[in-house]
Amino acid sequence: MVCSGCGRRVHGFAEVYEREVRDLPCFEYRTTVVIELYRVKCPDCGLKAEKVAHLPSKAPFSKRFEDAVGQACEGAAARRVARQFGLAESTVRAIDLRYLERWSATRRRTVLRHMGVDEIHLGKKQKFLTVVSDLETGEPLWFGRERKKETLDEFFDKGLTVGRRRAITAACVDMWKPYRLSIEQWAPNCRIIYDKFHVMQHANAAVDEVRRAEFFRKGGRMRGLVKGKRWLLLTRWVNLVGNKRQELNTLFSMNRRLLKAYLLKESLERLWFYRYEGAMLRYLQSWLDQLRWQRLRPFEKLAKMLLDHLDGILNYCRTKVRMGVVEAVNGNIKALLRRGRGYKNLRYLLLKAQRMVATRTEFVVFTKAA
Ligand SMILES: [Zn+2]
Numbered sequence: 001m002v003c004s005g006c007g008r009r010v011h012g013f014a015e016v017y018e019r020e021v022r023d024l025p026c027f028e029y030r031t032t033v034v035i036e037l038y039r040v041k042c043p044d045c046g047l048k049a050e051k052v053a054h055l056p057s058k059a060p061f062s063k064r065f066e067d068a069v070g071q072a073c074e075g076a077a078a079r080r081v082a083r084q085f086g087l088a089e090s091t092v093r094a095i096d097l098r099y100l101e102r103w104s105a106t107r108r109r110t111v112l113r114h115m116g117v118d119e120i121h122l123g124k125k126q127k128f129l130t131v132v133s134d135l136e137t138g139e140p141l142w143f144g145r146e147r148k149k150e151t152l153d154e155f156f157d158k159g160l161t162v163g164r165r166r167a168i169t170a171a172c173v174d175m176w177k178p179y180r181l182s183i184e185q186w187a188p189n190c191r192i193i194y195d196k197f198h199v200m201q202h203a204n205a206a207v208d209e210v211r212r213a214e215f216f217r218k219g220g221r222m223r224g225l226v227k228g229k230r231w232l233l234l235t236r237w238v239n240l241v242g243n244k245r246q247e248l249n250t251l252f253s254m255n256r257r258l259l260k261a262y263l264l265k266e267s268l269e270r271l272w273f274y275r276y277e278g279a280m281l282r283y284l285q286s287w288l289d290q291l292r293w294q295r296l297r298p299f300e301k302l303a304k305m306l307l308d309h310l311d312g313i314l315n316y317c318r319t320k321v322r323m324g325v326v327e328a329v330n331g332n333i334k335a336l337l338r339r340g341r342g343y344k345n346l347r348y349l350l351l352k353a354q355r356m357v358a359t360r361t362e363f364v365v366f367t368k369a370a
Contacts, residue, residue, distance in 0.1 A: 014047055021060050193312055197324070272316065
């Protein structure tokens with residue numbers, strides 16, 4: 001017999017007792033199995049229950065049953081699974097978490113070489129979540145509350161050994177100082193890359209700032225036109241179909257500044273077509289030239305930001321990393337958050353997101369570097 005406390009083999013047992021656990025249903029009948037178990041005398045732990053593979057926890061469920069609930073949770077919200085199995089929603093979540101922990105324990109950890117760091121805005125109350133992902137496997141590795149230097153410090157400090165920190169060669173991050181400082185401190189061999197996804201987030205924010213300014217500057221009819229066009233302005237032209245392009249064109253014919261802002265954003269994206277430093281730099285210079293005389297304050301701010309972070313932007317040409325992974329991980333987590341409320345347990349959210357990558361890869365969109 002095996003001791004459930006320490007896992008060592010034990011011979012003597014003290015008593016026999018019974019446990020009732022819920023198992024998979026038999027036809028239309030709910031099934032409860034009664035199991036006879038030993039309480040063992042462990043030299044280290046004293047009196048302990050014996051460890052049985054089919055009984056993963058103290059909860060009254062068999063492993064088979066928990067696996068079935070966990071699998072159901074992969075495709076449906078906890079509320080639906082709860083109804084299906086006749087359990088409380090909180091019980092379903094607890095079973096799912098154990099199921100995921102068991103899965104996670106059997107996995108081999110890969111060496112982290114290219115990391116992604118991103119923040120997700122959770123809302124006014126909880127604010128930010130810092131997400132660290134492995135760009136090679138495309139899965140999230142760690143979550144931390146807030147987005148301070150200390151947040152990322154904790155990942156490096158507790159999550160990685162010195163050797164593993166040294167193995168990191170590249171990090172795709174936002175132009176956000178606390179992250180940069182933390183990486184510089186902990187990962188000496190890591191090159192910081194300000195990737196397309198993160199830079200374009202700032203470009204989108206600039207377009208939105210122009211939109212808001214126009215909304216307040218102009219009165220009457222213009223307000224009505226600009227209102228509710230946020231999504232349209234932030235969508236790439238190639239992704240707009242049907243009358244959506246027409247709608248934007250109408251807006252642009254009324255407002256040149258919005259047109260300028262939109263074109264600037266669209267053309268900035270072409271910066272990542274280039275794989276040679278010189279070419280990338282030349283294109284950026286021509287983009288900055290277009291800004292002159294436009295008097296678009298948000299874009300001037302963006303230009304300054306790009307120049308201040310130039311080295312990290314050009315690092316895209318120096319180190320090859322998989323692009324679009326940070327974006328995909330970000331999208332997956334947001335989808336999870338939208339579907340199920342109550343991810344107060346970050347560990348649960350992390351395991352869920354990892355499992356999602358492992359089982360439903362079609363959800364993740366990887367774009368090949370051109
Ligand atoms: Zn023991």
